[in-house]
Amino acid sequence: MLLSQSLTDIHETIIILPGGGIHVHGLLYEGPEPLEILIERVCRPLHPVAVNMDRLIRLNIGHPDGHVEQYQMAADGTLHPHQVPDTAPAATDPIWSQGIPQDSGLLGPMRAAHRAGNWRAARQEAHRATQRLIARHGPDHPYAAMGNELQAYFALMDQDRTAGAVLSTASADAIHRLGGPPAQFKHHLANAVAAWLHSDRDTRPGGPGFAVAHALLRITPDDHVPIGVVLKLLTKDRA
Numbered sequence: 001m002l003l004s005q006s007l008t009d010i011h012e013t014i015i016i017l018p019g020g021g022i023h024v025h026g027l028l029y030e031g032p033e034p035l036e037i038l039i040e041r042v043c044r045p046l047h048p049v050a051v052n053m054d055r056l057i058r059l060n061i062g063h064p065d066g067h068v069e070q071y072q073m074a075a076d077g078t079l080h081p082h083q084v085p086d087t088a089p090a091a092t093d094p095i096w097s098q099g100i101p102q103d104s105g106l107l108g109p110m111r112a113a114h115r116a117g118n119w120r121a122a123r124q125e126a127h128r129a130t131q132r133l134i135a136r137h138g139p140d141h142p143y144a145a146m147g148n149e150l151q152a153y154f155a156l157m158d159q160d161r162t163a164g165a166v167l168s169t170a171s172a173d174a175i176h177r178l179g180g181p182p183a184q185f186k187h188h189l190a191n192a193v194a195a196w197l198h199s200d201r202d203t204r205p206g207g208p209g210f211a212v213a214h215a216l217l218r219i220t221p222d223d224h225v226p227i228g229v230v231l232k233l234l235t236k237d238r239a
Contacts, residue, residue, distance in 0.1 A: 010050055011058045013217040014039060015210070015231065018064040019238045026206040047077045058082055060217045064235055066228025068221040095142050096180050106132060110150065119158035126150040145174035152188065161199035165208045168192035169215050176219045189219055193226050201233060209234050 015023040021030030022038050029038050043059065050057045050073065057073035059082075070082040100107060106129040113122035130147030137143050152167035172188040175181070192212045196202075203209050213234060216227045 009056045009058050010046055011060070011218055012043065012046060013214045014042065014059065014061045015213060015217070015234075016061060016063050017238050018235050021238075023205060023210055026210065028205045043073065043077075043079075047073065060221050062213065062217040062221075062227060062231060064228075064231050066224035066226075066231060068217055068224070068227065070221055090179060092181050093142065093179065096175075096184065100129075100133070100143055100146050104133075106147075110154075114154075119154050123151060123154040123158060126154050140178065142175075142178055142180065145171060145178060145180065148174060149188065152191065156191065156195060161195040162202065162208060165192050165195035165199060165212060168195060169208065169211050172219060173215055185219060189215060190226075193230060196230070197233075203234050203237070 013024070016035065017023060017028070017030070020035070021028060022035065022042070023029070024042050029042070031038070033041075039061070043057075046057050049055070059071040059073065059079060061069045061071070063069075071079040072082040074080055109125040110122050110129065113119075113125055126147065130144060130151060133141070133143040133147045148167060149171045152164060152171050155167050156164040168188045168191040172185045172192060175185040175188065192215065196209055196212050199208075201209060209230065213227070213230045216223065216230065221227075
């Protein structure tokens with residue numbers, strides 16, 4: 001199985017709050033310290049991990065207007081602008097176009113529920129299938145990501161927009177991390193944004209809105225418009 005470089009990178013994302021402070025790891029960090037101190041405090045534990053594991057540290061910082069700064073941590077812990085390698089993109093593993101094997105015995109119940117328009121039953125069957133795929137192949141396998149895609153699809157068909165945002169975000173993250181087709185993870189990321197925008201817009205620090213925002217920073221940092229829209233709604237009460 002082919003994997004993208006992003007699977008071996010440590011890729012941190014930080015959201016700058018308009019009134020000061022940052023959001024990272026599902027938590028808000030606010031206080032009298034300057035932003036630089038807060039960011040350094042978050043990044044400090046990453047350096048020894050990267051050195052010991054010989055892994056690249058990337059840091060994307062999103063601003064309230066949708067602009068994203070992209071950095072790379074040097075061996076001495078200092079941050080420098082991230083340089084995108086001037087190389088051809090890695091080939092996509094054919095497994096992504098083949099899908100979950102037809103002979104796996106996992107697709108029949110979902111198809112039956114789909115034909116009946118019973119989206120809740122289809123979601124349940126997709127969840128069971130995903131758990132079995134994880135048990136057979138591990139959580140970092142394309143089949144596990146494909147199972148999660150099915151859960152996201154059925155959640156959206158069931159009009160459960162909050163769950164659809166959560167599952168679509170997880171699908172986009174997994175496909176991107178595992179080196180799947182860019183069109184595929186961008187599709188799920190767009191679904192995640194749309195689902196959250198049409199949901200009750202949970203803005204809790206550990207909620208789906210911030211998860212969507214961090215996925216945007218990590219996966220499509222140059223797509224400033226949706227990043228700006230989501231961040232504006234998430235942080236409007238903290239301006």
